[in-house]
Amino acid sequence: MAGSSAAAPDRGRPARRRDAQESAAARKSEAETDALGRRAVELSRFYSGKVETVPKVPVRSLGDFALWYTPGVAEVSRSIHADPALSFELTGRWNTIAIVTDGSRVLGLGDIGAEAALPVMEGKALLFKWLGGVDAVPLPISVRSPDAFIETVERLAPSFGGINLEDIASPKCFGILEELSKRLPIPVWHDDQLGTAASTIAGVLNALELTGRSVKSVRTVLLGAGAANLVTARLLLTLGHDPHRLTLVDQRGVLHAEREDVDELMLRNPWKYRLALRTNGGGRTGGLAEAVAGADLLLAASTPDPNTIRPEHLRAMAPEPIVFALANPVPEIWPEVATGAGAAIVATGRSDFPNQVNNSLIFPAVFRGVLDARARSIPDEIVLEAARELARHARDKGLSAHHLLPTMEESEVFPHVAAAVADASVRLGIARRPLSHDEYFERARTLMVRSGRLVRALARARLTPPMPRPAARAPRRKRT
Amino acid sequence: MTASNEGAPRTTETQPLPIHLRPARPADVPALVGLLLRLKRLNEEFDPLLKVRDDAEKQARTVLEANLGDPKAVVLAAEGVGSEKEKVVGFVRALLRERPFYSPEWEGVIVDIYLLPLYRRRGVGEYVLRETTAALKAKGAGVVTAEFPAQNEIASRFYAKRGFRPITAVHARSL
Numbered sequence: 001m002a003g004s005s006a007a008a009p010d011r012g013r014p015a016r017r018r019d020a021q022e023s024a025a026a027r028k029s030e031a032e033t034d035a036l037g038r039r040a041v042e043l044s045r046f047y048s049g050k051v052e053t054v055p056k057v058p059v060r061s062l063g064d065f066a067l068w069y070t071p072g073v074a075e076v077s078r079s080i081h082a083d084p085a086l087s088f089e090l091t092g093r094w095n096t097i098a099i100v101t102d103g104s105r106v107l108g109l110g111d112i113g114a115e116a117a118l119p120v121m122e123g124k125a126l127l128f129k130w131l132g133g134v135d136a137v138p139l140p141i142s143v144r145s146p147d148a149f150i151e152t153v154e155r156l157a158p159s160f161g162g163i164n165l166e167d168i169a170s171p172k173c174f175g176i177l178e179e180l181s182k183r184l185p186i187p188v189w190h191d192d193q194l195g196t197a198a199s200t201i202a203g204v205l206n207a208l209e210l211t212g213r214s215v216k217s218v219r220t221v222l223l224g225a226g227a228a229n230l231v232t233a234r235l236l237l238t239l240g241h242d243p244h245r246l247t248l249v250d251q252r253g254v255l256h257a258e259r260e261d262v263d264e265l266m267l268r269n270p271w272k273y274r275l276a277l278r279t280n281g282g283g284r285t286g287g288l289a290e291a292v293a294g295a296d297l298l299l300a301a302s303t304p305d306p307n308t309i310r311p312e313h314l315r316a317m318a319p320e321p322i323v324f325a326l327a328n329p330v331p332e333i334w335p336e337v338a339t340g341a342g343a344a345i346v347a348t349g350r351s352d353f354p355n356q357v358n359n360s361l362i363f364p365a366v367f368r369g370v371l372d373a374r375a376r377s378i379p380d381e382i383v384l385e386a387a388r389e390l391a392r393h394a395r396d397k398g399l400s401a402h403h404l405l406p407t408m409e410e411s412e413v414f415p416h417v418a419a420a421v422a423d424a425s426v427r428l429g430i431a432r433r434p435l436s437h438d439e440y441f442e443r444a445r446t447l448m449v450r451s452g453r454l455v456r457a458l459a460r461a462r463l464t465p466p467m468p469r470p471a472a473r474a475p476r477r478k479r480t
Numbered sequence: 481m482t483a484s485n486e487g488a489p490r491t492t493e494t495q496p497l498p499i500h501l502r503p504a505r506p507a508d509v510p511a512l513v514g515l516l517l518r519l520k521r522l523n524e525e526f527d528p529l530l531k532v533r534d535d536a537e538k539q540a541r542t543v544l545e546a547n548l549g550d551p552k553a554v555v556l557a558a559e560g561v562g563s564e565k566e567k568v569v570g571f572v573r574a575l576l577r578e579r580p581f582y583s584p585e586w587e588g589v590i591v592d593i594y595l596l597p598l599y600r601r602r603g604v605g606e607y608v609l610r611e612t613t614a615a616l617k618a619k620g621a622g623v624v625t626a627e628f629p630a631q632n633e634i635a636s637r638f639y640a641k642r643g644f645r646p647i648t649a650v651h652a653r654s655l
Contacts, residue, residue: 263525
């Protein structure tokens with residue numbers, strides 16, 4: 001897939017036609033999103049929530065409560081009081097996590113507050129159960145300051161085996177994750193940072209493999225310097241990427257050590273500041289156009305506008321450029337347009353194009369792994385291990401420009417990723433319950449499969465009613 | 481991100497310094513104006529009463545030009561070393577102030593210190609302070625002081641570490 005030959009016809013093609021294609025795709029996507037939104041409201045009203053508490057012990061009669069509750073339970077409490085670690089054995093703590101948000105950056109909706117974040121956290125809890133067999137409690141909290149957030153979660157921690165932070169604005173999300181990881185004896189994860197970065201890294205590893213490149217010698221441009229890309233940059237550097245060959249670009253252009261806002265970053269966003277000092281060797285300045293010249297890899301996690309990356313940006317890159325356009329719901333460039341401009345590999349955040357970079361490929365398995373190993377934390381080594389394992393499974397199935405990562409349908413990868421994560425925590429000496437690889441794998445697979453069986457059994461028993469038909473929409477029905 | 485990811489690791493002074501200080505010259509003024517504005521914008525981050533004026537650039541030029549010819553002012557330019565010899569990467573501005581009621585009689589006030597981020601740490605601050613103090617002492621100062629926004633904890637720590645203590649406080653409220 002040579003860049004120049006693929007790009008040539010595109011140059012000659014009238015811009016009008018390309019724009020028409022783009023707007024048709026955008027219109028289609030908007031219409032679909034609207035329809036899904038209406039249906040989601042309908043179903044939310046019908047089911048009134050997506051998860052509930054289900055007993056996991058038999059209750060034959062009220063008499064059993066003498067065991068499950070008082071007086072019998074007092075002895076269980078005494079045991080835990082004597083050895084708090086037993087809370088992981090004698091209660092559901094081992095498999096229960098909190099999905100905590102302050103609602104300050106929910107999806108693309110911005111700062112919509114705790115209540116409005118609840119349906120999203122419920123959806124995430126459902127994903128955790130369905131994909132990872134993890135009992136996740138949606139827990140939006142009403143706090144404003146990072147300190148209040150940290151303190152609240154610290155106080156909640158005794159009830160949980162792990163904490164999943166969700167939809168917290170950047171840059172405060174960095175400090176909150178750092179501080180909670182330090183303070184809590186249980187794993188803390190922020191999906192918008194780690195999940196997205198890990199799945200991106202998995203895709204990058206395979207894209208480099210496919211095009212015969214090494215992470216140690218590529219030139220990379222990261223477009224967007226929010227939660228995901230700042231962590232992607234950090235992980236790339238950990239993998240041995242030359243900081244001088246890495247350039248970040250945000251709304252103000254190339255991030256560099258002498259940019260006008262660099263002191264402000266030092267105070268407000270030290271994570272970005274450190275990268276400003278360390279990256280962009282050769283002192284590029286300007287915008288995306290200046291940054292991409294000669295780059296091998298363009299990783300965009302920026303604004304959902306298909307004109308953010310232009311074909312001429314890709315033509316300025318090295319031959320066989322790799323483009324990840326991860327903005328949702330609309331990528332920074334339509335894959336078709338990117339391929340037309342010479343991109344050898346294109347990935348997006350969407351399931352309707354090949355190569356979906358999806359954090360759902362990562363987070364359920366990571367939590368399954370750290371919960372089963374009872375890991376104390378989730379260091380970057382574990383994040384990278386999850387990425388490597390995911391990448392390996394795509395390779396085993398046959399790597400191509402259209403199969404860079406496993407799809408969500410290839411669910412057999414999840415227990416493998418979980419076991420790899422658990423193994424890594426044993427290697428790092430942070431596992432409180434070291435088991436063998438096979439034990440971790442079997443455990444993960446059993447728990448993951450159980451969730452599916454549970455959901456289906458509840459449906460068969462009519463305990464979850466079948467989905468009602470969509471409410472009729474007159475103008476649409478006439479067409480068929 | 482851990483401390484090990486820091487761009488400029490804190491090391492000992494045995495490493496060669498990345499800057500060289502010399503008295504500022506009129507030709508430095510354009511570069512100094514840019515650096516002074518960076519410092520004032522940094523100060524603005526600490527307090528709304530330190531909001532930078534629209535005409536700050538013109539003011540900076542006027543003030544710097546006046547200081548360069550003033551025997552009661554010390555303006556030192558920090559230039560890079562090696563291939564960056566000609567590049568002004570920081571500066572310090574200090575003023576001699578008379579103390580009519582206190583002893584010592586002359587106070588050397590460091591009003592501005594700014595270095596571009598890549599030229600910080602590695603003992604640079606120490607060196608700048610030493611050179612500035614020496615220049616002020618040569619002009620007759622018996623005490624050296626530093627002015628900076630009260631909320632600037634980085635500056636507080638820097639000076640406290642080097643034996644400075646708060647002696648007067650300026651409290652403000654807008655009218």
